[in-house]
Structures are given as structure tokens and as C-alpha cells.
Amino acid sequence: MTFVEKGPDDLLGEMQKALEDWQPTPSRLLSAKYRHELSSMGVEAEDKSLVKTHVFAQFYDSILEPAREGVPPPQAALSREFKLKEHVSRQSEAISFLITDEIVAFGERIIEADEASGRTFASHYGIDLSDGKIKKSAVDQFNSYVSTLPMKPGSDQLDSGHIFKLGNDWWVCATPACDLQPGQNTIAFTGSSNELRPFTALQLLPIKPEELENDHINSGSCCFVHDQNTGKVICLGLRSIPDEKKPATQKVTWRTFLAKDQGLISDGICKIVQLKLTDSTVEMPEFKGTVIAKLRYEYALNYIQRVGASVSRIGLGYAAYPSGDAV
Structure with a gap:
């Protein structure tokens, strides 16, 4: 939308001037193009995505009875x-496609158009990527953007990929989503509970920025998350950088919680029971994750696959060389 004084005959020309000035x-x-296409072609695209009525009849049937008896x-x-x-x-993805x-x-x-104007469009962001420190920050934020979903207030359901903190320890939920829904069969334990939901979590370790290369x-071990408490992007890995130089890269730390x-996640908090072995009993302290x-x-x-690889690694029966001077 462009506001102009009365008089100009070439309104599209005035709009172009306004766009060029706005940068x-x-x-x-x-x-803007996405919104335009969604507005102009959205109904047609929606009709195409909804043409398989059997699919959506089954969907509606599934939400009428969303859980087991x-x-x-x-x-x-x-x-x-x-x-x-x-x-x-899924429907948004189908329409977007x-x-x-x-x-x-x-x-x-x-x-x-950018090539024709001498590659000036990048300057519209107001970010100088030639500055090494700014470039690194941009890479961290980009990596966080492509790997994580936006967080929003309100209630949510614990799901695979949720990253949470217990005290100073970082964990990522590594249980498939289908095993986390209410009414599903209980994993790891016999019996059932309408209150407790078992899940596996993989421990992640913060990596110092100066150690990150x-x-x-690109190793597949790291993820980048935006910590809303600090306003910074943090890199988390399966192991510390010194440990990454060791060959046993399949070994990770995971626990059942x-x-x-x-x-239920309420206002960013999930009540979690951590199982702790003692000499003859199991303690079950409760934490707010x-x-x-x-x-x-x-x-x-x-990360779900990393848990599987860790529990199925071979070579644990091999003998080791003696250490130190005995070699």
C-alpha cells in the first residue's frame, strides 16, 4: 500500500518509488509473495489438498475418539x-507444496533484479557479514532457525525433540512421538499409569564457542538452540570437544525418566521424576524440567537413532592394551 498526493497519473510508478525507498x-x-499466492490460489490449492475425502473422514474419526478407552x-x-x-x-505443508x-x-x-542493480539487496538487512563476529552470530542463529520450531506460551505435550534443563544439565527427549501420547502402551515398565509417562532422554553438553569448528x-552431533532466558544461541553436543577426538563416538549418555x-508442559515447565539407584532401592526425586x-x-x-546406536554398539568384549609403561 502506498500513499501519494492527488495528481500523479502513474500510480504503479509511484508505488515502485515507494518500494525502492523502503528497501x-x-x-x-x-x-509477501507467499501471502499473495496463498490468497490468490489458496482456495484452489485447498480444494486439491482436500479431494481425498476418505483421508479426511478418517482424520475426523480419529479426533472424535482421540485416545484409547x-x-x-x-x-x-x-x-x-x-x-x-x-x-x-500436514495440511499447511500440502497447500504450500x-x-x-x-x-x-x-x-x-x-x-x-539484484544482479542488475549491482548486488545491493543484501545491504537492506543492515547486517555486515564481513565482520567475523557478526558472521558467526548469524550462522548460529541460522542454524537454530533451521533446526528448531518456534516456542509459544501455553500448554503443550512432551514430544520427541523437546530440549529441557534439569538443574544445570541439558537433555533432549529421544522417545518417538507415538510412545508419548496418552493411552499408548507404556514403555520400559510393566503396568500402566494415567499419571506417569516414561520416556528416554539423551544428555547434551554445552560447547564453548571458541572450541567449535x-x-x-557438520558432524551430526550438534544442535543450536535459542535460550530465551539468556537471549543467546547455545550449541549443544553429545560429547565435549576433547571427547570428540576419541574413537568411541557412538557412546552417549541417556536415561529413562x-x-x-x-x-503435560505448562508454561514451559514439565514435572519430571528421575530414577536414582541406591544400594538396595530406587529413589525417585521429582524435578521441574x-x-x-x-x-x-x-x-x-x-538423536533417537543415536540412542539405538549406543545400546547396540559392538566390540565391548574386546580386550584392551595395558596403559602407561606396561605397553
């Missing part, structure tokens, strides 16, 4: 909420 970033232009109403409501969120995500080509073509036109970033309230971030599914799956 929107390429990212904002792509976002016997699950308390609060947990059933959580299960229905999860299924609705999952449906919205149908309009992607137009947006990609528009992105190519942005690049062409590209080989570590119990989430109270069937894994502070949920910091949630990984996108493909990044969460990486």
Missing part, C-alpha cells in the same frame, strides 16, 4: 490437541 529485504519480498478426559483432550496440530501442519513453484520463480527474479557443526501429568526448545522432527530423529 524491503529479499526475505520480506518472498514472504479408559484414558482420563484431560489426557484425551491432550491427545486430540496433538492430532489437530499434526493435521494442521502446491504454490511453491510460483514462489521459487519469484525468488529467481529477485536474484536477477565447522567439523563439529518419568513425566508427570502424562507429559524447564523446556527451552523443540527440534524439528528430522533433527529429533537423529
